[in-house]
Amino acid sequence: MILPEEEIKNILIKRGLIDETVWEEAKKDAEKLNLTTIEILINRKIIDLEFFYNVLAEELKVQRAPLKGVNIQPSVLALVPEKIAFEKKLIPFALENNILKVAMVNPLDIETINILEEIASHQIEPYLATPQEIQYALVNYQKLYKEEYERLLKSEIPQVTTLATETNVVRLVDNILGYAISTNASDIHIEALEEETLIRFRIDGILREMMKLPKSLLDPIIARIKVLSNLPLDEHFRPLDGRFKAKVGDFEFDMRVAIMPTIYGEKAVLRVLAGAIKPTSLEELGVNEEIEKIIMAAIRKTFGMILVTGPTGSGKTTTLYTIINILNNPGVNIVTIEDPVEYAIPRVNQTQVNLKVDLNFATALRAFLRQDPDIIMVGEIRDNETAEVAANAALTGHLVLSTLHTNDAPTAVPRLVELGVLPYLVADSVILTMAQRLVRKICLNCIVSEEITPAQKQIILEQLRYLKIPEEEIRAYEERLPQFIYRGKGCSICGNTGYVGRTGIFEAMMMNDELKYMIASRELNSEKIKQIARKSGYRTMFEDALDKISVGITTIEEALRVIRE
Secondary structure, eight states, rough: OSSSSSHHHHHHHHHTTTOOOHHHHHHHHHHHHHHOHHHHHHHTSSSOHHHHHHHHHHHTOOOOOOTTOOOOOOHHHTTTHOOOHHHHEEEEEEEEEEEEEEEOTTTTTTTHHHHHHHHHHHEEEEEEEEEHHHHTHHHHHHHHHHHHHHHHHHHHHHHHOOOOHHHHHHHHHHHHHHHHHTEEEEEEEEEEESSSSEEEEEEEEEEEEEEEEGGGGGHHHHHHHHHHHOTTTTSSSEEEEEEEEETTTTTTEEEEEEEEETTTTEEEEEEOTTSSOOOSSSHTTTOOOHHHHHHHHHTSSSSSSEEEEEESSSSSSHHHHHHHHHOOOOOEEEEEEESSOSSSTEEEEEOOOOOGGGHHHHHHHHHHHTTSSSEEEOOOOHHHHHHHHHHHHHTTTHHHHEEEEOSSSTTHHHHHHHOOOOHHHHHEEEEEEEEEEEEEEEEETTTTEOOOOHHHHHHHHHHHTTTTOOHHHHHHHHHHOEEEEHHHHHHHOTTTTTEEEEEEEEEEEEEHHHHHHHTTTTTTOOOOOOOOHTTTTOOOHHHHHHHHHHTTSSSSHHHHHHHHH
């Protein structure tokens, strides 16, 4: 926020919009959810967003940016590089009389205004915009690419079908990649069907069918991907893995490639890794204040094991990378063994699993211990050897970060024992277990509030009972369930889904003396572990999701979808 919170509070109270009590209540919830107080007030409809920003514009003596429904010309967008617009949270929206009008989250940022004047070679007139308005206006850059790629694909597919020359196929593949990135796809599926080639994109965790191509184009497309990934062109009957870089606009993306033979031909799945756009704080991931405190307390320790759990695609590796970015400084030696390395991190010694030379998680871990490490990241603990070496490393002066495939944080403990680690070793080595999922966020362009129904209240209470939350806590939840909940109606911005983007829901269990004693005594009942952990503040992912549902970040249906998957 441009002004300090205290100043904003005084403005709102002076204008009679709230009183001190309302502000303090909202502030408590804001601290818990890692949001600003004004975000809580706006999300709960206590303050109207538009009215607040009009008041703020008056106080700052600037104009409000008229971004709603504005059609920004490509020539205007071209005056400010996309990367700067994203980094500085601004967008140019009009050019009149040699003055470039720029919507900004902070129109008082003189340094940025001076940079823009130099880049655009025009005088800059700053306007105030909300972060949400900027976020949706920035889609104009993507729309430019998307429309261009759609146009190119429409014109190229018939040409390539008629004449699949190397040049035509290269252009087609480049445009499929660009089209995927412009839609914020996380994965590109190129699939062999009996009579055609199917292209699907995973957007916000959901696969969408984007186009069907003639079957004759499958082999040339797969061949082009193999060339980009330095994979053998003459190998068609075994799985292949590779990677390459693709560039769209000002941003470069890593593409991780997996090719698999199927009955109708080879299938390729490309994971889009946005190397330049990765979270740098736990707050960006969606971690609330309470869990952030638990994580920060754990990573301040000089030794022990931190485990992040959840299914494939739940964001575990991104969480570990974010923790490494927090810990990364010139005074520590950080080493990682990954399968594969997803992002390159400066000053971190990253190693990739290579089974051809017998370099797996366990052998790399043993080698790392001779490299004087302070912090070790192991991509995944999936066997007895890796689990035992990691636990022993955690006991001998190293902070070990890793992932496990379990449904919740407490189950990570019995899972390690199942892998063959002795219970007393688990009790002594593990300091924190976490679990997470990714939920889709409500589209802020078409968000609406509705009164919560008795059926929806019942669904929430049933889920809490299913999670075996103590009945007295469930009654407390029943009393404080929100009166209103939110959903996206569907619009052109979100592709009529009601959702744009994703955030995490989390749970964290810090090891305490009672838990250690119980585990060392071989009492490995997950439910009992949960009961003891709740005494120390453990809350389930669904309870974290409820906080996000109450302020309009996600929906009940979305939270249940990912938790029950």
